[in-house]
Amino acid sequence: MDYALSEEQRAVxxxxxxxxxxxxxxxxxxxxxxxxxxxxxxxxxxxxGLPGAHFPVEYGGAGYxxxxxxxxxxxxFAVDPGIGLCITSAGFGAEALLEFGTDEQKERFLPPxxxxxxxxxxxxxxxxxxxxxxxxxxxAEKDGDEWVLNGNKMWITNGSVGDYFVVMCETDPEVDDRYxxxxxxxxxxDRDGFSAEKITGKLGIRASxxxxxxxxxxxxxxGNLVGQRGMGFLQLMQFFDETRTSVAAQAVxxxxxxxxxxxxxxxxxxxxxxxxxxFQAIQHKLADMHTRTxxxxxxxxxxxxxxxxxxxxxxxxxxxxKEFASRVATDCADEAVQIHGGAGYVDDFDxxxxxxxxxxxxxxxxxxxxxxxxxxxxxxxxxT
Amino acid sequence: xxxxxxxxxVAEVEDxxxxxxxxxxxxxxxxxxxxxxxxAVEEAVQLQEAGDDIEVVSVTIGPERAEETIxxxxxxxxxxxxxxxxxxxxxxLLDTATKARVFRAVxxxxxxxxxLTGVQAxxxxxxxxxxxxxxxxxxxWAAVVNQLDIDHLLAENVARVHRELEGGVEELTDVELPAVxxxxxxxxxxxYASLRGIRQAQSKEIAPKxxxxxxxxxxxxxxxxxxxxxYEPESESDATLFEGSAEExxxxxxxxxxxxxxxxx
Ligand SMILES: Cc1cc2nc3c(=O)[nH]c(=O)nc-3n(C[C@H](O)[C@H](O)[C@H](O)COP(=O)(O)OP(=O)(O)OC[C@H]3O[C@@H](n4cnc5c(N)ncnc54)[C@H](O)[C@@H]3O)c2cc1C
Numbered sequence: 173m174d175y176a177l178s179e180e181q182r183a184v185x186x187x188x189x190x191x192x193x194x195x196x197x198x199x200x201x202x203x204x205x206x207x208x209x210x211x212x213x214x215x216x217x218x219x220x221g222l223p224g225a226h227f228p229v230e231y232g233g234a235g236y237x238x239x240x241x242x243x244x245x246x247x248x249f250a251v252d253p254g255i256g257l258c259i260t261s262a263g264f265g266a267e268a269l270l271e272f273g274t275d276e277q278k279e280r281f282l283p284p285x286x287x288x289x290x291x292x293x294x295x296x297x298x299x300x301x302x303x304x305x306x307x308x309x310x311x312a313e314k315d316g317d318e319w320v321l322n323g324n325k326m327w328i329t330n331g332s333v334g335d336y337f338v339v340m341c342e343t344d345p346e347v348d349d350r351y352x353x354x355x356x357x358x359x360x361x362d363r364d365g366f367s368a369e370k371i372t373g374k375l376g377i378r379a380s381x382x383x384x385x386x387x388x389x390x391x392x393x394x395g396n397l398v399g400q401r402g403m404g405f406l407q408l409m410q411f412f413d414e415t416r417t418s419v420a421a422q423a424v425x426x427x428x429x430x431x432x433x434x435x436x437x438x439x440x441x442x443x444x445x446x447x448x449x450x451f452q453a454i455q456h457k458l459a460d461m462h463t464r465t466x467x468x469x470x471x472x473x474x475x476x477x478x479x480x481x482x483x484x485x486x487x488x489x490x491x492x493x494k495e496f497a498s499r500v501a502t503d504c505a506d507e508a509v510q511i512h513g514g515a516g517y518v519d520d521f522d523x524x525x526x527x528x529x530x531x532x533x534x535x536x537x538x539x540x541x542x543x544x545x546x547x548x549x550x551x552x553x554x555x556t
Numbered sequence: 557x558x559x560x561x562x563x564x565x566v567a568e569v570e571d572x573x574x575x576x577x578x579x580x581x582x583x584x585x586x587x588x589x590x591x592x593x594x595x596a597v598e599e600a601v602q603l604q605e606a607g608d609d610i611e612v613v614s615v616t617i618g619p620e621r622a623e624e625t626i627x628x629x630x631x632x633x634x635x636x637x638x639x640x641x642x643x644x645x646x647x648x649l650l651d652t653a654t655k656a657r658v659f660r661a662v663x664x665x666x667x668x669x670x671x672l673t674g675v676q677a678x679x680x681x682x683x684x685x686x687x688x689x690x691x692x693x694x695x696x697w698a699a700v701v702n703q704l705d706i707d708h709l710l711a712e713n714v715a716r717v718h719r720e721l722e723g724g725v726e727e728l729t730d731v732e733l734p735a736v737x738x739x740x741x742x743x744x745x746x747x748y749a750s751l752r753g754i755r756q757a758q759s760k761e762i763a764p765k766x767x768x769x770x771x772x773x774x775x776x777x778x779x780x781x782x783x784x785x786x787y788e789p790e791s792e793s794d795a796t797l798f799e800g801s802a803e804e805x806x807x808x809x810x811x812x813x814x815x816x817x818x819x820x821x
Binding site for chain 1: 624627628631747748749750751752753754755757758
C-alpha cells in the first residue's frame with residue numbers, strides 16, 4: 173500500500189492552491205453576494221487547464237484520474253466552493269460521452285470544454301423527480317431522423333450559462349423494467365424550443381449557475397443520442413461512484429477551508445487577556461474538526477483510489493465517503509462560525525459563506541438519506 | 557536559439573521564527589522558486605513561444621530537494637534543466653564569484669545565445685550573480701530589465717530593453733547577443749503551471765552534474781565570504797495616520813511620498 177502523494181500530485185495541489193488563493197479568493201465574496209457566474213476566473217482556469225482536466229489528452233485534458241481530480245477539487249473548494257464548483261462542473265455530464273459517446277461526439281463536445289469555449293451540464297432532476305430519479309417525465313420521441321424532446325428539468329448546474337446538456341429522458345415508456353426505457357441525449361442550448369430560467373436566492377454556492385430547463389418540442393438529430401437507446405439510466409449509474417466521490421472531495425475541501433480559517437482566527441482573537449485558542453473548549457473543537465476532516469479525506473481518497481484501481485463494486489464506499497464527508501463539512505463550517513463568534517455571522521469573514529455553501533454537499537448527487545439507504549442496502553444484500 | 561535561465565530554490569521565512577546559529581531554524585522555512593526567477597522563466601518561455609526552434613534550458617545550483625521546485629519551471633515550459641551539486645558546494649554561503657564560476661562552466665558547455673537571471677534572490681539578496689556571470693564569460697549585460705522587445709530580439713538578435721533606474725527613471729538600451737539580462741519582477745505576468753504542463757514535466761530531464769562533470773574541483777568553489785552571525789534587529793515602526801476626506805488624505809499621502817523620494821518629478 174502506497175500511502176503518500178507522488179511528487180506530481182503534490183505539485184498539482186500546490187499550484188491549484190496558489191491559483192485559487194490569487195485568482196479566486198479576492199472575488200469570492202462579491203460573486204457570492206451578486207450571484208454571478210465568474211467568466212473572468214473561468215478564462216484563467218482554462219489557461220491552467222482546470223476545466224475537464226480528467227479528459228484524455230487528445231481531447232484537451234490532462235488525463236487525470238479520480239484521485240487527482242479529488243485533490244484539485246479539495247483545493248478549489250477550500251478557498252471558495254461557489255467558484256470552485258463553476259470550474260469543476262464545466263464538464264458535468266461528460267462522463268457519459270467519454271464512456272459511451274462515439275468518436276464524433278467526443279470530438280464535437282469535449283475539446284470546447286477544455287478550450288474554455290463551452291460549458292456543459294447534466295440534466296436529470298425534475299420538479300417532481302429528485303431522489304426518485306426513475307420518475308422523470310421528460311420524453312424524447314423519435315420523428316424520422318430526429319428526437320423531439322418535451323418536459324422540464326430542475327436544479328440544473330450551469331443551466332443558464334451552459335452550451336449543451338446531457339439530458340436524461342424517457343424514450344421507451346412501454347418497457348416494464350423500472351430502470352430501462354431511458355436515454356441520454358445531448359441538447360444544445362441554441363435549439364429552437366429550449367429555454368433556461370436561472371434560479372436565484374440559493375443559500376450557498378451562489379456563484380455557480382443553477383437553472384430550470386424547459387423543452388418545448390426541441391428537435392435534435394438522432395446522432396445526439398449518447399450510448400444505447402433505453403440504457404440511459406444504467407449508463408448513468410456507472411458513474412455514481414465517481415460523481416459521489418467528487419462531492420465527497422468538495423466536502424473535504426469545505427471542511428479544510430473552515431478549519432484553516434477557524435485555526436487562524438482562534439490564534440488571533442483575544443478575550444480575557446489571552447488568545448481564545450488557550451481555552452480548552454476551543455482547542456477541543458479544533459482538534460475534533462481536524463481529526464474528522466482527516467478521516468473524511470482518507471475515506472474520500474480510498475473511494476477515489478478504488479474508482480481508479482479496484483475491480484469490485486464500490487457503491488457502498490462512495491456513498492459512505494459522500495455521506496460522511498458532507499456531514500463533516502457542515503459540522504466543521506458550523507464550528508468555524510462558532511469560533512468566530514459575532515464576526516462569523518457577517519460576511520467580513522469567509523466562514524459564514526462556507527457555512528451556507530457546505531449544506532449543498534448533503535443534498536445534490538443523492539441526499540444524505542439516499543446515501544444511507546444505499547449503504548444499508550449493500551450491507552443487507554438487497555440487490556443492486 | 558538557446559536561452560539559459562538560472563533559477564534558484566530559496567528559503568522563505570515564516571512570520572514568526574527562531575534563529576539557529578548562523579541561519580533560521582529549518583522548521584520555519586519553506587522552499588520555493590525565487591520570485592525574480594519566476595519572471596525570468598516566464599520571459600524565456602514567452603520568447604520560445606514567439607519564435608521557432610528556441611530551446612529553453614534552466615540551470616540551478618542546489619541539492620536534490622531543489623528538483624521539486626525546478627520541475628515547476630519545467631511545467632511552465634522550460635525544455636530541460638541542469639542541477640549542479642557537490643559536497644563541496646554544501647556551504648553556509650556561496651558567494652557570487654563562486655556561483656559565477658560554476659555557471660560559467662555550464663555556459664561553456666551549453667553555449668546559449670541569451671542568459672536570463674533574476675535581478676536578485678529573495679534569500680541572500682546579493683543581486684550580483686547575473687552581472688558577475690556576464691563579466692566572467694565576457695558577455696554584454698543589462699541589469700534590472702523590466703521590458704524586453706521579443707520581436708526585435710528575434711528579428712535582429714539584439715535585446716532592446718528597458719532598465720529600471722532609481723527614482724522611476726527608465727533607460728532604453730540595445731544589447732547585442734550573446735548577452736546576460738537580469739530580469740526584474742513585473743516584466744510580465746508569470747503563468748501558473750498548467751495541469752498538462754505538470755504532467756509533462758515529470759518526464760523532462762533534470763541532469764545532475766558534479767563539479768568534476770563541469771571540469772571544476774573543490775578548490776574552485778571555496779567561498780571567500782563567511783557568515784559570522786545572524787540576529788534579529790530591534791524593529792521600530794513609524795506610522796502616520798491621515799484623517800479627513802479622500803481628496804485631503806490623498807494629497808497628504810502624495811506629499812509624504814514625494815518627501816520620501818518616491819516618483820520622479
Ligand atoms: C444547487 C443545486 C444544484 C443541482 N445540480 C443538479 C444538476 O446539475 N443536475 C441534476 O440533475 N440535478 C441537480 N440538482 C438536484 C439534486 O440532485 C436534487 O435536489 C436531489 O437529488 C434531491 O432531490 P429533491 O430536491 O427533489 O428532494 P426530494 O427527493 O424531494 O427529497 C426531500 C427529502 O426527502 C428525503 N427522501 C427522499 N426519498 C427518500 C427515501 N427513499 N428515503 C429517505 N428519505 C428520502 C430526502 O433525503 C430529502 O431529505 C441540484 C440541486 C441543487 C440544490
